[in-house]
Amino acid sequence: MTDDAEDHDPSGATVVEWLDGLVTDVPLGPKAAHVRQxxxxxxxxxxxxxxxxxxxxxxxxxxxVIRFAQSLGYPGWPPFQAELRTVHLAQRFDPGRPSDSDGGLLATAFAQDAQNLRALERTFDYATARTVVDAIRDAPRTLVVASGTHAVAANALAMVAASRGFPVTYEDRGGPQLANALAGLGPGHCVVAWSFWQHYRQTTAALRIARTAGATTCVITDTRHSPPALEAQHVLVVPTEGVANIQSMTVAMSVAYGLLAELTATDPAGSRSSARRVSGVWQELDLFAEDEPGRG
Known part of the structure; x- marks a missing residue:
């Protein structure tokens, strides 16, 4: 790192503040501005x-990208990235700073999610997403795997897909239940895993076991360098940046519903028929609360 980069102490700064300090006297062209964004x-x-x-x-x-790092006084991308990582990880464990807007951290969280969705529109791998949809559609059985908060989007995908007549099941319990589910996989089957920072070992192991068994393996994750991404055949990368040390699943949920839209569109008549049957069963089980007389 050169003396210019060393003049900027990253301790306590957000990534935005840290970069602001670095680029104060560095004119950025349009391409460099995209890198900064x-x-x-x-x-x-x-x-x-x-x-x-x-x-x-x-x-x-x-x-x-390399020239951007060098323009800020770093020999190249790796040393710049190492300091970026230090700044970012320090902030992930910061409970958050008050926002200047009237909405406080609520408004900050909404703005971050909006940024994430805009980034997704530009960078999402639509071709791979359609490959994932085709794998689910054609598989005699699809197993969806996730743990912790990562299960929010995973559960939505599995539940709605099953309600539309696709043989999709969801497993988040781990241990013997996950082992039993994985033991039944073979060629032609499909596994869709959801895993973001930090990554659960059993999710990575599930992909490895499924791939060895001949199943098609897919993962929705936040970087191609994540452990589960290295075990999957098809990788969809989505942003999960949040605020106040809380990872956001907003984009992951949007991807889940996008995949479902594509999936049901492959068999619209069958999906409608299955939805009607499921709705009838729900009504038969009296699952929904009814408005009380005189209310509403």
Whole structure:
């Protein structure tokens, strides 16, 4: 690192503040500005991604990312990334700073989710997403795997897909239940895992076991360098940046419902018929509360 970069002490700063300090006297061209935007809106991804992967999200070439780091006084991408990671990880364990807006951290969280969705529109791998949809549609059995908060989107995908007539089951219990579910997999089956920072070992292991058994393996994750991504055949990368040390599942949920829309569109008549049957069973089980007389 050069003396110019060393002049900026990253301790206690957010990624945005840290970058602001670095670029104060550095004119940024349009391409460099795109790199900066990706760094500020997707710091978790950038903390572990290669220069080429950051370049792809910024819609520039790898050399532009390297030159960006060098223009700020770093020898190249790795030393710049190491400091970025230090700044970002320190902030992930900060309970959050008060927002200047009237909405406080609520408004900050909403704005971050909006940024994440805009980033998704630019960077999402739609071709791979359709491959995942085709794998679910064609599989005689699909197992959806996730743990912790990662299960929010996973459960939505599995539950709605099953209600539309697709043979999709969901497993988040781990241990013997997950082992039994994985033991029944074979060629032609499909596994869809959801895993974000931090990654659960059993999710990674489930993908490895499924792939060995001949099943198609898919993962929705936050970086191609994540342990589960290295075990999957098809990888969808989505941003999960949140505020106040809380990872956001907003984009993951949007991806789940997008995949479901594509999936049901492959058999609209069958999906409608299945939905009607499921609705009838729900009514038969009296699952829904009814308005009380005189209310509403």
């Amino acid at each position: 990706v760094l500020t809106t997707q710091p978790t991804f950038c903390s572990y991604a290669t220069a080429a992967e950051v370049a792809a999200r910024a819609e520039v070439n790898r050399a532009t």
